[in-house]
Amino acid sequence: MKGYNFAYLDEQTKRMIRRALLKAVAIPGHQVPFGSREMPLPYGWGTGGIQVTASVLGSGDVLKVIDQGADDTTNAVSIRRFFARTAGVQTTTYTADATVIQTRHRIPEKTLRDDQIIVYQVPQPEPLFRLEPSRIETRRMHSLADYGLMHVKLYEDIARFGQISISYDYPVMVNHRYLMSPSPIPAFDNPKMHLMPALQLFGAGREKRIYAIPPWTEVQSLDFNDHPFRPIRAPHPCGLCGATDSYLDEVVIDDRGGRLFVCSDTDHCAERRAAGHVGSEGMKEAAE
Amino acid sequence: MAYVTVKGGEQAIDNAHAWLAEERRGDPAVPDVSLAQIEGQLGRAVDRAMGEGSLYDRELAALAVKQAQGDLIEAAFLLRAYRTTLPRFAHSLPIDTTAMLIKRRISAVFKDLPGGQVLGPTYDYTHRLLDFELADGADHVGARRGTADGAAMPRVPDILGHEGLIEPDGDGEAEPGDLTREPLAFPATRDVRLQALARGDEGFLLALGYSTQRGYGGTHPFAGEIRMGEVSVEIEPPELGFAIDIGDITVTECQMVNQFKGSKTTPPQFTRGYGLVFGFSERKAMAMALVDRAMRAEELGEEVTAPAQNVEFVLYHSDNIEATGFVEHLKLPHYVDFQSELQNVRRMQQEVARAMEPAGVGAIDVAPSPLNPLPQGEGESARQGVVSP
Numbered sequence: 291m292k293g294y295n296f297a298y299l300d301e302q303t304k305r306m307i308r309r310a311l312l313k314a315v316a317i318p319g320h321q322v323p324f325g326s327r328e329m330p331l332p333y334g335w336g337t338g339g340i341q342v343t344a345s346v347l348g349s350g351d352v353l354k355v356i357d358q359g360a361d362d363t364t365n366a367v368s369i370r371r372f373f374a375r376t377a378g379v380q381t382t383t384y385t386a387d388a389t390v391i392q393t394r395h396r397i398p399e400k401t402l403r404d405d406q407i408i409v410y411q412v413p414q415p416e417p418l419f420r421l422e423p424s425r426i427e428t429r430r431m432h433s434l435a436d437y438g439l440m441h442v443k444l445y446e447d448i449a450r451f452g453q454i455s456i457s458y459d460y461p462v463m464v465n466h467r468y469l470m471s472p473s474p475i476p477a478f479d480n481p482k483m484h485l486m487p488a489l490q491l492f493g494a495g496r497e498k499r500i501y502a503i504p505p506w507t508e509v510q511s512l513d514f515n516d517h518p519f520r521p522i523r524a525p526h527p528c529g530l531c532g533a534t535d536s537y538l539d540e541v542v543i544d545d546r547g548g549r550l551f552v553c554s555d556t557d558h559c560a561e562r563r564a565a566g567h568v569g570s571e572g573m574k575e576a577a578e
Numbered sequence: 579m580a581y582v583t584v585k586g587g588e589q590a591i592d593n594a595h596a597w598l599a600e601e602r603r604g605d606p607a608v609p610d611v612s613l614a615q616i617e618g619q620l621g622r623a624v625d626r627a628m629g630e631g632s633l634y635d636r637e638l639a640a641l642a643v644k645q646a647q648g649d650l651i652e653a654a655f656l657l658r659a660y661r662t663t664l665p666r667f668a669h670s671l672p673i674d675t676t677a678m679l680i681k682r683r684i685s686a687v688f689k690d691l692p693g694g695q696v697l698g699p700t701y702d703y704t705h706r707l708l709d710f711e712l713a714d715g716a717d718h719v720g721a722r723r724g725t726a727d728g729a730a731m732p733r734v735p736d737i738l739g740h741e742g743l744i745e746p747d748g749d750g751e752a753e754p755g756d757l758t759r760e761p762l763a764f765p766a767t768r769d770v771r772l773q774a775l776a777r778g779d780e781g782f783l784l785a786l787g788y789s790t791q792r793g794y795g796g797t798h799p800f801a802g803e804i805r806m807g808e809v810s811v812e813i814e815p816p817e818l819g820f821a822i823d824i825g826d827i828t829v830t831e832c833q834m835v836n837q838f839k840g841s842k843t844t845p846p847q848f849t850r851g852y853g854l855v856f857g858f859s860e861r862k863a864m865a866m867a868l869v870d871r872a873m874r875a876e877e878l879g880e881e882v883t884a885p886a887q888n889v890e891f892v893l894y895h896s897d898n899i900e901a902t903g904f905v906e907h908l909k910l911p912h913y914v915d916f917q918s919e920l921q922n923v924r925r926m927q928q929e930v931a932r933a934m935e936p937a938g939v940g941a942i943d944v945a946p947s948p949l950n951p952l953p954q955g956e957g958e959s960a961r962q963g964v965v966s967p
Binding site for chain 1: 587588590591655658659661662663665758759760761762763764890894899900902903904905906907910911912913914915917918919920921922925926929
């Protein structure tokens with residue numbers, strides 16, 4: 291794009307971000323402060339992920355951008371266009387074809403490979419912020435691996451509700467050392483982070499933090515022996531492709547309580563349908 | 579009809595932006611507003627966009643105000659996103675406000691002082707009556723002109739400083755920090771705090787400054803001096819070895835003088851609160867000076883109890899570009915998180931309902947007892963009669 295460097299950021303800034311990324315990879319789960327730049331998109335709308343993507347993107351990369359698992363949600367469209375415009379890279383909606391995947395709130399259903407990078411947009415990198423708002427304090431707690439506060443919170447949940455009440459942004463322990471926010475992905479996606487072959491990078495622009503999970507790193511969702519971690523999904527098959535193991539969006543179809551459950555990962559759903567899988571809606575359509 | 583997944587985000591975005599452009603232009607029968615008009619006639623809006631946008635350029639700020647339809651936070655955002663792409667040729671030398679070409683200078687602590695009190699183009703003492711002649715486009719009456727006497731206008735804290743009544747100012751020798759390059763770290767030094775305040779939201783600083791006056795971390799302030807005018811900006815290119823003037827900017831400076839009883843480490847003396855803002859932005863400069871002083875509580879051995887004294891709280895929440903982005907991001911899709919919460923609430927409700935039912939006993943098997951009389955009717959109501967305490 292005229293007047294702008296490849297992928298918008300100048301090379302000095304990219305170098306600064308790459309240095310932060312290297313440090314983050316070297317200390318899995320540790321939040322590395324970085325000189326987050328002001329982006330032409332608002333803070334809280336993916337500026338951290340965009341800066342990370344801009345720093346790792348090369349001209350030969352193929353970029354996929356998803357929001358809520360879907361390629362066609364407005365902010366995903368906007369970010370994909372931003373890179374198509376400023377970097378001129380090839381974009382795709384096919385998970386398997388992408389070399390870099392920027393995501394907000396989901397991990398694709400398809401298992402990622404070791405030649406792929408997934409970049410998470412992170413609104414709040416500090417997993418302890420609801421329990422301790424001061425970052426001076428939480429930094430100290432991380433340095434001492436003092437995570438008792440979080441265990442007490444989970445215990446209190448069980449005491450009060452009979453179960454842990456966190457359903458998304460479910461805290462994980464990375465490489466047995468750092469407590470980490472997986473970003474607001476559903477707890478359903480947490481197990482995918484464990485021993486993932488792909489490099490996982492996390493960018494929080496407004497909070498000016500970067501962190502990472504190197505490939506094949508152990509990632510455990512916090513739990514107790516007698517209350518093991520349970521990923522939750524709606525107890526329905528996808529209405530379009532019939533999948534029973536994917537994460538579902540709930541679509542309101544009328545004002546009388548009518549609901550349709552469909553895959554949140556639109557690429558996954560489309561691929562299954564192309565392969566001949568049909569859900570209850572598809573059967574209705576065939577009957578019409 | 580079968581359900582079809584939502585598509586067409588791209589087209590929707592294009593359409594929305596076309597509509598926005600049309601709304602921005604307004605009625606095409608009304609002349610388009612020029613940047614010169616905005617710069618000249620909406621100067622305070624331009625000042626605010628420059629201050630919070632951290633970029634001194636009146637023309638670009640006027641463009642930002644126009645593009646943002648007068649939404650000044652949006653205008654500041656446009657300026658910030660532009661400034662971040664600009665190369666840095668040089669760093670300026672500290673501006674010298676004692677050498678300011680004064681348009682306004684007042685002190686609330688001395689009735690008269692060298693250089694005198696200069697009201698300047700102020701709204702103070704105007705009666706806030708809507709001027710209907712202005713609506714009719716009446717020609718303004720030009721201000722009377724005189725000749726400046728050229729008298730020096732020393733700054734009030736400097737006058738107090740000669741007597742040792744006020745704490746010395748920092749030496750200003752160290753390289754100042756820069757929040758736009760390095761992330762905020764704690765403890766945050768005063769240079770970084772002042773930078774954050776200078777870029778901070780006027781409304782936020784105003785409310786915080788106000789809160790200190792109402793007992794939340796009082797600082798006993800006096801407006802030692804407020805001055806507004808033009809200062810020259812100088813850089814010293816290494817190849818020249820001497821400073822060159824690259825232009826003038828208008829700034830507003832406020833120096834609060836605060837009563838201080840002294841502490842174990844510091845003798846009784848007046849302390850400083852400092853505010854400096856691009857353009858004519860007196861309200862913000864004053865609020866900034868109050869908050870700056872409040873944030874020095876810990877350094878001066880005062881008890882830290884109020885929001886304005888909490889450095890971390892103030893600095894993490896003063897930036898309106900960060901704040902508006904994150905508050906407004908709530909309108910982005912959250913289908914996935916909400917779905918996980920829906921399943922969670924449904925599951926918890928089911929478990930509560932299960933816990934309420936007597937174990938292994940259906941409602942119709944329960945015989946009425948004096949403690950649990952079966953109400954009239956059957957089914958749900960009868961069952962509830964059994965389980966309710």
